[in-house]
Amino acid sequence: ELDAVIGRDRLPTFDDRPRLPYIEALCKELMRWHVVGPVGLPRSSSKDDVYRGFFIPKGSVILTNAWAILHDPETYPDPEEFKPERFLDEDGSVRDDPALSLVFGAGKRICPGRHLVDATIFIVTSSVLSVFNVTKAKDENGNEIPVKAAVSISSGTAV
Numbered sequence: 001e002l003d004a005v006i007g008r009d010r011l012p013t014f015d016d017r018p019r020l021p022y023i024e025a026l027c028k029e030l031m032r033w034h035v036v037g038p039v040g041l042p043r044s045s046s047k048d049d050v051y052r053g054f055f056i057p058k059g060s061v062i063l064t065n066a067w068a069i070l071h072d073p074e075t076y077p078d079p080e081e082f083k084p085e086r087f088l089d090e091d092g093s094v095r096d097d098p099a100l101s102l103v104f105g106a107g108k109r110i111c112p113g114r115h116l117v118d119a120t121i122f123i124v125t126s127s128v129l130s131v132f133n134v135t136k137a138k139d140e141n142g143n144e145i146p147v148k149a150a151v152s153i154s155s156g157t158a159v
Ligand code: HEM
Pocket: 036, 037, 040, 041, 103, 104, 105, 106, 107, 108, 109, 110, 111, 112, 113, 114, 116, 117
C-alpha cells in the first residue's frame, strides 16, 4: 500500500493518511491488541447508585476494563491475534470503532495526549514501514524466532 500510494522517493506525510486505509487499520489494531493501560485509572463513586440491578455503594473503586471490551470475541474474533484487517470493511474502507477510545480512559478526565499519540503512531509506523522490511529475527539455524509479547518491571515501571 505504501509503495503504491506514496512511491519510493519520499516519506509519508499526514496528508497521505486518508489514502492509507491499511496503515490506518494497523494503527487501530496496535492500540487494541495490547492495551497499554488495560483498566485505565480508577474512579470513586460519589454516591450510592444502582446499575443494571447491581448496587454500587458510595466510595466504591470503579475500573474501566478496556482490555475485556477490546478483547470481546463477539466483536473482535480471535482477539489475541494481531489482525489489522478486522478494521477494514469489504470495500477496503476503514471501519470506525468508538470503543477504541477506551484505551485513553473515558469521561472528562480522558487522556488529553490521545491526539498526539494517534498522530505519532501513524507517522512512525508508516515511516518505518516505508524504508524497512520488518521481519522476525532468525536463530543460528536460520529458523525464525517467535515474537512473544511480555511485560516486565524495571526500576518500578512496567515496560
Ligand atoms: C499510548 C500512549 C498513551 C496512553 C495509552 C494514555 C492513556 C491514558 C489514560 C488511560 C489516562 C487516564 C484517563 C482517565 O482517567 O479516564 C490518561 C490520562 C492522561 N494522559 Fe495519557 N496516555 C498516553 C499518552 C499520553 C501523552 C503523550 C500525553 C501528553 C502529551 C498524555 C497526557 C495525559 C494526561 C495529562 C492525563 C491526565 C488527564 C486528567 O486526569 O485530567 N498521555 N492517559
